[in-house]
Amino acid sequence: MSLKSLLLAASLGLVALPAAAMDKAIMVMDPYARVSSPVAKSGAAFMQIMNHGAEDDRLVSATSPxxxxVELHTHIDDGNGVMLMREVQGGFAIAAGETYMLKRGGDHVMFMGLKDSWSQGDMVSVxxxxxxxxxxxxxxPVDLEREAAHGGHDHKHDHGDHSGHKH
Known part of the structure; x- marks a missing residue:
């Protein structure tokens, strides 16, 4: 490769770098989904969302065929020791340079009115x-064998079909 070609390739790479870096501001690590049983009408997904950008961002919604x-949910203690799932209006704030955890017993992506049953190893598009x-x-990936981390709520009971659930 000639010096001219090398310089041209390098300059094109530098021009493309900022666009590529902006596209990678949000990274998702270790996602998995689960259901409570093969006949469940609802399921949930959990993951780590890393904001490598210079600005705060917000997960505002999710969709899936x-x-x-599909809603963004959290668990709230009703004051009597009962944890209730609720939709989070406005989504989840993800600070610049931080990692936000969607985990069992906390914030998560909730799927209601599943169109098919989910089995170990299936893939869910989100x-x-x-x-x-x-x-x-x-x-x-659907991972029905993963244990709840740090003693969190493990979604093993069927929440039923949340499609008519009032928030």
């Missing part, structure tokens, strides 16, 4: 929608 409805980063589409 696998379910009639699009996460961020306020600034836009859409991030993932193929999330």
């Amino acid at each position: 696998a379910a009639a409805r 699009t996460l929608v961020f306020e600034k980063a836009g859409e991030v589409t993932l193929e999330i």
Whole structure:
């Protein structure tokens, strides 16, 4: 390769670098999904969302062809020791340079009105929608064998079909 070709390739790489870096501001690590039983009408997905960008961002919604409805949920203690799942209006803030955990017993992506049953090893297509980063589409593996980390709620009981659930 000539010096001229090398310099041209290097300059094109430098021009392309900022666009590529901006596309990678949000990274998703260790995603997995689960259901409570083969006949469950709802399921959930968990993951680590890393914001490598210079600005705070927000996960505002999620969509999936696998379910009639997909919502961002959290667990709230009702004051009597009962944990209730609720949709989070406005989504989850993800600070610049930070990692946000969607985990069992906490914030998660909830699938209601599953169109098919989920089995160990299946893949679920999900699009996460961020306020600034836009859409991030993932193929999330179904992992029914993973244990809950740090004693968190493990979603082993069937929450039923949340499609008519009031928030």
